[in-house]
Amino acid sequence: MTRVPLRARLLTALSGDPDGTPSWVRALAEGNDDGYFADGGAVWTVHAGTATFVAGIRALLIQALHPGAMAGVHDFSRYREDPVGRLTGTVRWIICVTYGSTEQADAETARVGRLHQRVAGTYSTDSGPRAYSASDPSLVEWVHLAFTEAFLGSHQRWGGRIPGGADAYVREWAQAGRLMHVRNPPETEAELRSRMEAYLDRGELKHDARVAEVVQFLRDVPFTGSMRLAYRVLFAAAVASLPRRYRKLLGLRRPLLPVVTATRVVLAISSQALGSGPRAQDFARQRHHRHQQQMRAAATSNWESTIPSPHDEGPAIP
Numbered sequence: 292m293t294r295v296p297l298r299a300r301l302l303t304a305l306s307g308d309p310d311g312t313p314s315w316v317r318a319l320a321e322g323n324d325d326g327y328f329a330d331g332g333a334v335w336t337v338h339a340g341t342a343t344f345v346a347g348i349r350a351l352l353i354q355a356l357h358p359g360a361m362a363g364v365h366d367f368s369r370y371r372e373d374p375v376g377r378l379t380g381t382v383r384w385i386i387c388v389t390y391g392s393t394e395q396a397d398a399e400t401a402r403v404g405r406l407h408q409r410v411a412g413t414y415s416t417d418s419g420p421r422a423y424s425a426s427d428p429s430l431v432e433w434v435h436l437a438f439t440e441a442f443l444g445s446h447q448r449w450g451g452r453i454p455g456g457a458d459a460y461v462r463e464w465a466q467a468g469r470l471m472h473v474r475n476p477p478e479t480e481a482e483l484r485s486r487m488e489a490y491l492d493r494g495e496l497k498h499d500a501r502v503a504e505v506v507q508f509l510r511d512v513p514f515t516g517s518m519r520l521a522y523r524v525l526f527a528a529a530v531a532s533l534p535r536r537y538r539k540l541l542g543l544r545r546p547l548l549p550v551v552t553a554t555r556v557v558l559a560i561s562s563q564a565l566g567s568g569p570r571a572q573d574f575a576r577q578r579h580h581r582h583q584q585q586m587r588a589a590a591t592s593n594w595e596s597t598i599p600s601p602h603d604e605g606p607a608i609p
Contacts, residue, residue, distance in 0.1 A: 336452075344557075359421075362414035374508075
């Protein structure tokens with residue numbers, strides 16, 4: 292049996308395509324502007340790194356603590372039957388918003404919004420049933436906060452320098468929050484952490500049987516072979532990197548093994564594999580290059596139009 296290359300296995304899990312070039316990735320090369328985020332900026336830097344592998348798990352763990360988010364996952368998500376498809380759908384939105392033109396980012400956000408229209412129901416609380424929907428302002432905010440914290444925190448541990456620092460990432464990614472109708476998303480790391488702490492202080496986050504079920508699933512996602520071993524390291528890394536209050540509420544313990552170092556090895560191998568072929572940002576740069584050429588051509592045309600033609604008549608000489 293022919294062994295599938297690591298790059299193909301990673302890209303199948305992330306994009307559903309062994310080459311990593313489904314139609315929505317190829318579409319990153321289309322469009323007429325640079326998108327919402329600058330090449331080389333904080334968001335591009337954080338989202339291009341393999342620390343996002345840890346961040347995705349960490350974000351799901353934190354998001355699960357909100358009963359409304361957990362109810363939506365329990366009632367509507369396909370994560371048990373099709374975990375790779377569920378992952379691919381999330382990755383698609385992140386990639387399109389991060390690297391796509393504003394038109395593609397807006398269209399992808401609208402697609403996700405249409406999927407979320409049917410996500411509504413009730414969940415039990417100590418005071419009785421409570422309604423939830425994917426458009427609930429508190430729920431939308433929590434998902435954005437958890438995502439931002441997870442991706443920032445994972446990059447701070449396993450990534451490199453962020454241009455402009457942590458505040459630049461939070462400020463830039465606030466644009467994604469606004470696309471998802473988050474009211475006044477935080478724009479500094481301190482504000483981000485303060486807003487999240489408020490959920491804990493108000494007692495809005497909880498652990499129950501549904502959370503335990505998701506945690507168990509995330510602990511043992513059905514990968515095989517070396518991918519299974521690598522995932523176990525990444526899950527342990529996500530748990531180890533969680534702020535203590537969230538880890539305690541999830542009923543998880545910090546691993547005793549040196550997962551920080553083991554994770555560096557896993558991420559380095561993954562980065563090497565993914566770097567052996569084109570990535571999403573390469574398609575986006577094709578669009579950037581074409582857009583810059585068009586802008587230069589337009590500027591040159593405007594400048595040339597201001598130069599008098601040698602055939603123009605000069606002033607009359609008396």
